[in-house]
Amino acid sequence: MKDNLYTLGYAVAVGAICAGLLTAAAEFTAPYREANQRADEMRNILAVLEIPVAPGAGAEELTEVFDQRVRRETKDSLTVYFLVGDDPQAEPELVAVDVVGRGLWGPIRGFVSLEPDWDTIRGVTFHDHNETPGLGAEISHDSFLDQFRGKRLTDEDGQPALQVVSSGADGPWQVDGISGATITCDRVGDLMRDLARQIQEVR
Amino acid sequence: MMSTAPLDPATAAEGCGGCGKGFCDGKGRAIFKETSWTSNPVAVQTLGICPALAVTTRLENSLVMGAAMIFVCVGSTFMLSLLRHTTPRRIRLIASVAIIATFVILIDQFLRAFYWEMSRQLGPYVGLIITNCIVLGRAEAFAMQNKPQLAIVDALAAGIGFTTILAIVGFFRELLGEGTLLGYVVLHPDWYTKNLVMVLAPGAFVVMGFLIALFNWLQQKDVQGS
Numbered sequence: 001m002k003d004n005l006y007t008l009g010y011a012v013a014v015g016a017i018c019a020g021l022l023t024a025a026a027e028f029t030a031p032y033r034e035a036n037q038r039a040d041e042m043r044n045i046l047a048v049l050e051i052p053v054a055p056g057a058g059a060e061e062l063t064e065v066f067d068q069r070v071r072r073e074t075k076d077s078l079t080v081y082f083l084v085g086d087d088p089q090a091e092p093e094l095v096a097v098d099v100v101g102r103g104l105w106g107p108i109r110g111f112v113s114l115e116p117d118w119d120t121i122r123g124v125t126f127h128d129h130n131e132t133p134g135l136g137a138e139i140s141h142d143s144f145l146d147q148f149r150g151k152r153l154t155d156e157d158g159q160p161a162l163q164v165v166s167s168g169a170d171g172p173w174q175v176d177g178i179s180g181a182t183i184t185c186d187r188v189g190d191l192m193r194d195l196a197r198q199i200q201e202v203r
Numbered sequence: 204m205m206s207t208a209p210l211d212p213a214t215a216a217e218g219c220g221g222c223g224k225g226f227c228d229g230k231g232r233a234i235f236k237e238t239s240w241t242s243n244p245v246a247v248q249t250l251g252i253c254p255a256l257a258v259t260t261r262l263e264n265s266l267v268m269g270a271a272m273i274f275v276c277v278g279s280t281f282m283l284s285l286l287r288h289t290t291p292r293r294i295r296l297i298a299s300v301a302i303i304a305t306f307v308i309l310i311d312q313f314l315r316a317f318y319w320e321m322s323r324q325l326g327p328y329v330g331l332i333i334t335n336c337i338v339l340g341r342a343e344a345f346a347m348q349n350k351p352q353l354a355i356v357d358a359l360a361a362g363i364g365f366t367t368i369l370a371i372v373g374f375f376r377e378l379l380g381e382g383t384l385l386g387y388v389v390l391h392p393d394w395y396t397k398n399l400v401m402v403l404a405p406g407a408f409v410v411m412g413f414l415i416a417l418f419n420w421l422q423q424k425d426v427q428g429s
Contacts, residue, residue: 007291014298018305025312032316040319133326 035059040127042066048096048113048123049083075202081111094122097199101191104183106130108139108191114153118199124148126188136184147175153196160196164189231356238341238360245368245411246418250336254328255369256407263385265373267321269366271310271329276338276358276365279303280346284354287347299342300333307333337361372410376401 039059046053046062051069053062071082071092082092096113110126124145131137138144152172155161161173164185169176177185244250251272258268279302283290290298311329314322322329332338341361346354377383380401382390400406 003291007294010289010291011294011297014301018301021305022308025309029312029316033312033319036315036319 039063044111044125044127045070045081045096048111048125049081049094050113050123051083076198078198078202091116097195099191099195101187101194103129103131103187104136104181105132108184108187110191112148112192112195118203119153121148121151121153131184132181135178136181138178138181139184139188144175144178151175153192153199158200160193162189162192162196164192231353234353234357235360238345238357239364239367241422243364243368243418244337244340244361245365246415247422248340249415250340251365252411253331254335255365255372255411256404258325258328259369259373259376259407259410260380260402261324261377261386262370262373264321264324265369266366267314267318268325268328269362269369271314272332272335272337272365273359273362274310275303275306275332276341276362277355278306279338280342280354280358281351283342284346284349284351287349295347296343299339303338303342304333337365368411368414371414372407375410376406380406 036059039062042062043053043057046066046069049070051065053065057065069084071084073080073082079098081096081098083094083096085093093116094113095116095118096111099108099110099112101108106129108126108131109128110124112124113122114120115122126140126145129137129140131139147169150172151162151174153160153162155173163174164177165174166177166179166182166185238244242248245252245255254268254272258264279299282302283299286298307330310332311322314325314329341354341358345357349357374384377385378389379398382388382392382395382397398406400409
């Protein structure tokens with residue numbers, strides 16, 4: 001009986017000390033991790049808007065470039081990032097929107113940049129997701145993302161049409177998926193068609 | 204060369220009672236050699252192969268992974284050795300894993316906060332140190348029976364043995380696979396064709412195979428020479 005109590009007490013004590021330490025560490029690093037996350041988002045927005053930044057640029061440098069070249073606007077559920085050119089009054093050459101969708105294990109977050117027609121895709125990034133490493137996680141690799149360049153969100157009738165297909169992608173509304181990651185790829189397709197709908201509502 | 208017989212951790216602890224100074228009169232050195240060289244965790248015991256294959260595409264990644272491993276190994280075995288008389292036998296393993304996990308999460312949080320890029324590249328492998336056989340192996344086989352100062356020496360030896368192997372594999376894979384070392388161009392792309400095999404997992408297996416063969420050969424010579 002005494003033994004059991006000792007064992008129980010010991011377990012509680014070890015658990016409590018470890019938990020306390022970890023809570024303190026998480027609290028302490030939280031602002032730094034959030035800053036890293038924000039910098040990462042900015043880096044991705046700048047990347048889809050094709051604004052060059054030094055590869056090792058720190059958070060401050062990124063913020064500076066971001067504030068100078070990007071104008072942020074919220075339209076209903078859509079956050080839009082306009083590329084500000086040399087002439088601030090001119091029509092933006094490129095717009096980026098943030099996208100969120102369901103993935104296999106958790107949400108997929110990313111940015112899509114569009115030509116001024118709000119339909120033709122220039123670039124796509126997925127910066128935050130929990131897809132399976134080596135399979136679904138390949139959606140954030142350039143080999144997959146580069147396919148989206150020049151594809152269109154809606155067909156001639158204005159219906160959301162972009163699809164991720166298993167193989168033999170053809171035409172402006174299809175991109176090749178990743179083998180072994182069918183669900184993730186289907187969800188990416190859903191996400192792009194949702195984006196088309198959202199854009200139609202906003203415009 | 205091998206004047207001391209291969210060390211049994213249990214006998215290593217004996218005769219060290221209360222010396223408390225430095226390396227315990229050569230005992231520490233013998234333990235260090237045993238754990239890092241004679242029974243190197245990766246090359247001889249073939250433990251920790253998963254990170255050795257996964258994160259060694261670049262030398263820098265190997266070194267950071269090794270540093271994380273040394274931190275976790277030294278920290279947790281030291282704590283476990285301190286607590287070795289008070290830990291109830293029945294929950295020994297659970298307590299070990301809880302303490303190891305604490306150290307792993309600490310270093311993981313640290314990397315996420317201050318080395319964001321690196322932490323992204325290492326992916327899940329820092330967190331997976333929790334399940335690494337080397338840490339739990341040293342905790343169970345050594346730290347639970349020995350004084351804290353010896354446990355530190357043993358854990359350092361295991362960590363350094365691990366890091367050295369990772370660094371060697373990372374050196375060859377980065378050099379041959381990408382033509383760079385720590386990010387600096389060594390083999391210029393104008394005249395060097397990057398070897399994709401080295402970037403992918405098979406390259407790690409090939410380098411590891413050569414390393415293990417080299418280890419066996421050197422150690423056989425060591426035994427014959429004595």
